[in-house]
Amino acid sequence: MRSRLITPNVSETKLSTRGFHEKSPEARDLLEKVGEMFLTGYAYAAEARTPAEAEERLEQIPPRFRGFAYEGAGMGFAVLDATPLSRGPKVQRFLEGKGGDQIYLIYVGVGWAMARLPKFLWPKLHLPDPLLRYLALDGYGFHQAYFSTDKYVRGQYQDPHFPWPADAPAGYANRVIDQGIGRAMWFVGGTDVEVVTKMIREFPESRRGDLYAGAGLAATYACGAEEDELRAFRDLAGEYRPQLAQGSAFAAEARVKPGLVVPATEIATQVFCGVTPEQAARVSNDSRPDQPNQGDVPGYEVWRQRIANQFVSLGGVSP
Incomplete structure (x- = not known):
């Protein structure tokens, strides 16, 4: 039930839904598969009792798409970490297993969570590495351009007072x-x-x-x-x-x-x-x-x- 409530619908990753350019059926299928695998990883995180349980399922995804699933799981665990009833930093525990080899993708996934969460919850997100934390901004930018394409791509929007990280x-x-x-x-x-x-x-x-x-x-x-x-x-x-x-x-x-x-x-x-x-x-x-x-x-x-x-x-x- 938790997975159904917080996981975005896969239709949101269709190029036709997003209004993206379609070069060929092969390219369309690839990009839509990437989106599907991201949401699969997100759902695995939402459904899992522990990060280790999600990891076991993530490792079954074909190599070409596994990283995208880890990215989605990174977002999912970050969203769970920010909820009022959170039981500790799930992203941290996720990184202690095989997620450690996917640290770049997971940090990017946390950036997706930033784009979906109110700013007052950002301090609850697990981004301890002072170098890699900037990857979350990459994830934030991707999310905004993907879902608000008119504003961020065609409109070339930039927030002149982006508040995070405070010491940048x-x-x-x-x-x-x-x-x-x-x-x-x-x-x-x-x-x-x-x-x-x-x-x-x-x-x-x-x-x-x-x-x-x-x-x-x-x-x-x-x-x-x-x-x-x-x-x-x-x-x-x-x-x-x-x-x-x-x-x-x-x-x-x-x-x-x-x-x-x-x-x-x-x-x-x-x-x-x-x-x-x-x-x-x-x-x-x-x-x-x-x-x-x-x-x-x-x-x-x-x-x-x-x-x-x-x-x-x-x-x-x-x-």
């Missing part, structure tokens, strides 16, 4: 939210690289790098485009190719860490980064800063810049 430099949260919006654009555009590129180019130049980072992440993790399409997307990105590679490397690490690499991800990292998913994941992992902040620059931004610069240095990406 003024305006920085919007940059990571833009990464999530760019990731959602891959879905809004139906994995059609020309449509996605056109949407990004309609944004101010100051926002395009973060949008390309998100789109590169989605193109590598969710996939949905052939090699020639990815090459075209890389070429169309122009000066933002380093950001495209950075997003791709994030996606690679998110798939390599739990052992969920698929052939489409291998093609994407080769096109965007010039390396294998394992090598791209190593660049991402090795670029992580030791401190959450570097002066006035958030560690998360240092991390992203290091990754982008590393691929330029390796020669696989030209700015």
Whole structure:
């Protein structure tokens, strides 16, 4: 009963419902399957007596879609943590099992919960890592662009006073939210690289790098485009190719860490980064800063810049 009450209807993930571009039946089916698996993971969390019980079911989902289910479960447990009758941090216990290998997806899922919960409940959410907590903003941005597309994509809305995290430099949260919006654009555009590129180019130049980072992440993790399409997307990105590679490397690490690499991800990292998913994941992992902040620059931004610069240095990406 709890699952039925709090789990969104799967019809909300249909491209026709959302009004998203349909490139082909294959691309449509893939993106709708991603949405279905997200909601499956959400429902598993809602139904489970313990995170371990949900984990057992999540591990049965095919590798290509398992990460999306963990993301949905991250949202589900975060929503439960914020309820008045919560019995402790379920997200924390979720991360102590196999969820630890899906930590990036789970933090993104917590960001989905932020988008659905009133702001006064945000302090109840479990986001202790000062670096990875910014991934919740990616999830928040994806949610807003996915469900409020007219406002956040076509209207290019930004909240000039976004309140979280309180210690972030003024305006920085919007940059990571833009990464999530760019990731959602891959879905809004139906994995059609020309449509996605056109949407990004309609944004101010100051926002395009973060949008390309998100789109590169989605193109590598969710996939949905052939090699020639990815090459075209890389070429169309122009000066933002380093950001495209950075997003791709994030996606690679998110798939390599739990052992969920698929052939489409291998093609994407080769096109965007010039390396294998394992090598791209190593660049991402090795670029992580030791401190959450570097002066006035958030560690998360240092991390992203290091990754982008590393691929330029390796020669696989030209700015």
